[in-house]
């Protein structure tokens with residue numbers, strides 16, 4: 232999920248005024264009063280308590296009944312229809328917003344040897360796709376002085392893993408004019424990695440130790456190194472729901488798609504289930520709800536959303552991604568929002584620290600809003616080894632953990648919408 236939002240849209244004016252002026256749509260017209268004195272409106276007047284069993288029913292419908300909901304699939308479409316129906320039943324004006332998906336989903340690579348056989352190589356994240364046919368030269372660990380002593384210009388440069396960072400090897404190889412870089416593992420198994428740098432415009436492939444030995448024996452011979460990606464093309468959709476005709480002054484969202492390998496119970500039927508139940512119980516004028524499609528293939532749905540809606544100027548965006556299996560929870564995104572949410576979580580007996588981001592190559596839909604200038608906060612229960620596999624099924628979600636996140640989210644929402 233390594234995408235960053237790029238588009239900044241026009242500003243929604245007077246958001247603060249609108250948000251202050253509106254109450255919850257289901258709030259009673261007359262605040263309760265017991266003694267005839269001027270009553271103050273309780274923060275959650277008229278709203279119902281979020282019910283974790285309703286949320287668990289959504290989770291079952293999405294992860295068990297619908298199952299795999301991968302980008303552009305029928306499962307994804309069915310899930311969108313389910314989410315739309317649920318939001319309409321909760322009183323929202325809901326629409327499906329279709330968008331195009333055309334994105335690389337899998338990178339493949341290899342080195343074709345003089346005898347026509349292929350040594351499998353894995354393209355490094357951060358390197359360019361492409362093909363280079365050239366002689367193999369061996370450049371030790373890929374340090375600049377090592378590469379200076381071999382004819383690396385125009386060559387497929389083979390180096391060993393270790394001693395210096397992958398990024399340093401890649402920059403050094405590129406600087407000497409290498410056509411491609413192959414890094415051989417120094418431990419068993421394939422070498423998958425990320426360069427964690429920018430500006431590398433040659434193919435960089437990782438190969439196993441055995442692959443490295445085969446290539447080294449071919450030094451001086453001509454090989455072809457290839458790095459390519461498979462693209463996913465089709466249509467997907469977001470579900471956009473407004474509590475009333477009032478403009479959106481804040482957003483809550485979660486992605487409802489899964490990967491192809493499993494039914495995505497924790498990632499992210501859990502977040503959608505929380506979203507649906509919170510939206511039902513705490514329908515608030517101005518707080519719009521978005522269930523995103525195609526997050527797993529690169530935040531495509533939320534990117535499409537921030538491109539086509541004037542989100543800039545919104546007060547906040549709350550994103551729920553993986554919230555039913557408590558491991559190492561964190562609040563990710565905007566520090567100010569996270570601090571407020573952490574304080575609320577503490578009153579629920581849960582220490583949820585702030586984290587700036589999930590990691591260099593992982594993110595979620597809040598990042599699209601951050602990129603569009605909206606303070607955004609992601610609720611995250613922590614990493615789970617079962618996600619993105621068949622084991623992330625309904626049994627992988629824990630009712631009690633979801634209940635805690637649902638309660639905390641409801642209180643955070645109340646705090647952010649109460650003046």
Ligand SMILES: [Zn+2]
Pocket residue numbers: 486498499526552553595
């Ligand atoms: Zn997710």
